Amino acid sequence: MNYKELIEQSKSTRDFKDKEVPQKIIEQVSEYSSDSTTIFPDQKIQMKLLQDGHEVYHALEGMAGFNGIMIKAPQYILFSTDNTKDHQINVGYYVQNMILKLEDLGIDSCWIAIPEDGEIIKLALNIADDKEAAALIAIGYDNNQVKVINRFHFGENYSKTDMKVVENNVATRLTMDKIVYLDSWGNNMSVDRLIEMKMNDIFHYAVMAPSTYNRQPWRFILKGDHLYLAIRRDPGVNDELDLLDAGIIMLYVELMMRDANITGKWHVVTDTxxxxxxQNYRYIGFYSH
Ligand SMILES: Cc1cc2nc3c(=O)[nH]c(=O)nc-3n(C[C@H](O)[C@H](O)[C@H](O)COP(=O)(O)O)c2cc1C
Incomplete structure (x- = not known):
């Protein structure tokens, strides 16, 4: 997969065509998931395809989605796991990886916020197991022909229907110099310094990570060979959403570090x-060798 291209083109779809995602694609994503690693390798995360979108939409209306505004889609995927400490960090990391895979296979999607008590969702959906409902995404095909972001490649033949307006989602993001500090909190790194350190690409792509309400709560401190991550706590955003947002950006940073041939891994130390x-930030951990 070309992660840079996928990250650049990724966006939340909220208006889907009435067209189902073929079973074969779900199987491919499922296979991909069994080959993928996560931050907590011992944590098992299950994917469950919710086939009847109409039923799910009505069951979760008023309950899931920002302010209870559910997103209508032909199908959904529910992710469940054991309710272990910080499990949402790994869920964010894992689900976003599946979203990139879906995108690679031509499927559009959107995260849907669910209540902290996942039991409510399981009850509404008539799911009886001992797992915690940890995340929900809508999947399908984007109905909005205007806003999508395929790039134009010269020399290729595009039909009018395939032609989509180019809109780079960087426009709605903070610039990298606003989110990375050097050595200590508040000491913003300039873009030039990041270029000098050959780290500009990493943050250029990292800021494209989706986050709840697009609040972009991540801040990094680069100190020696460690990259520390903190997530802002915001009123109206619960702890679990903070951790999902953390996991998502951790995936993007890791993918881009790998792309830059910088070896290392995430160390989660939320207790420290x-x-x-x-005080309004939560320390998550650091990336290093
Ligand atoms: C954990 C999480 C939950 C989200 N929940 C919702 C939701 O319930 N409804 C919605 O419309 N968008 C939801 N989003 C999508 C964000 O609003 C979106 O990612 C952000 O605005 C950035 O836009 P983009 O994904 O198009 O780049 C969620 C995103 C995340 C990461």
């Missing part, structure tokens, strides 16, 4: 305090 991080 980190000096200098303001």
């Amino acid at each position: 305090k980190m000096d200098g991080i303001p």
Whole structure:
């Protein structure tokens, strides 16, 4: 998969065609998931295709989605896991990886926020198991022919229907110099410095990560060969959403570090305090060798 291209083109779809995703694609995503690694390799995450979109939409209306506004889609995928400490970090990381795979296979999607108590969702959907409902996404084909973001490649033949307006989703994101500090909190790194350190590409793509309400809560401190991550806590956004947002950006950083041939991995240390991080931020961990 060309992750840079996928990340660049990724966006939330909220208006779907009335067309189902073929079973074969779901199987391909499922196979991909069994070959993928996560931050907590021992945590098992299950994917469940919710086939009857109409039924799911009505069952979850008023309950799932920002302010209870459910997104209408032909199908959904529910992700469940054991309710272990910080499990949502891994769920964010894992689900976003599946979203990139779906996109690679031509499928559009959108995250849908669910209540902290996943039991409510399971009850509404008549699912009886001992797992925690941890995340939900809508899947299908984008109905909005105007906003989509395929790039134009010269020399290729595009029909009018395939031609989509180019809109780079970077426009709605913070610039990298607003999210990376050097050595200590508040000491913003300039883009030039990031270029000098050959880290500009990593953050250029990282800021494209989706986040709840597009609030972009991530801040990094680059110190020596460690990259520390903190997530802002915002009123109206629960702890689980903070951790999902953390997991998503951790996936993007890791993919881009790998692309830049920087070896390392994420170390989650949510129990530890980190000096200098303001109280309204939550320290998640660091990336290093
Ligand atoms: C954990 C999570 C939950 C989300 N829940 C919803 C939701 O319930 N409804 C919605 O319309 N968008 C939801 N989103 C999508 C974000 O609003 C979206 O990613 C952000 O605005 C950036 O836009 P983009 O994904 O098109 O780049 C969610 C995103 C995340 C990461």
